[in-house]
Amino acid sequence: MARIEIYTTPFCGYCARAKGLLDSKGVAYEEMDVMMDDKKRTEMRERARRHTVPQIFINGEHVGGSDELAALEQAGKLDAMLAQPG
Template identity: 35%
Template sequence: MSDTNQRIAKIVGDNDVVLFMKGTPLFPQCGFSSRAVAILEHCGVEYDSVDVLQDMEIRQGIKTYSEWPTIPQLYVKGEFVGGSDILMEMFEAGELQQLMQEKQVAKAN
């Protein structure tokens, strides 16, 4: 496993919910990342984020790690959930909220 893959695995393993995104939750740098943040905020769960624009190794490595070509990417309890479009579909169907409950993700303060 490459050093970058190990770093990503540690981030994914250390956080119940982590969003790899462009920018930060307060200042998303693309519409898809902004939508993913809005969805997580509506779900009311605690999450961490990684700004892939600050680390090119992570930016490229996350695509290999998940075998998913685009960013943002959401992981819940170590499991890859999907990108912006999948999150929107799941949220609208109530599936994302159900996943968060099933995985016992902590509510945001």
């Protein structure tokens, strides 16, 4: 299975939507809460070059946020990405 990392904050609707999609696929992911962790937030900004959450990485590749993850699903590309070994 792919290695999935998702930077989130609590009470974030977009984060919940992205995690819900990943949960529906039955895949495990590493969630990093950046709300109170400045080190993780800085890491997210450096990796993603964005400051909003969620930011999602699959096998180290930045795929974007919730909308981009949903677009991959609608385009039929997400399952193949999730099947690749991480």
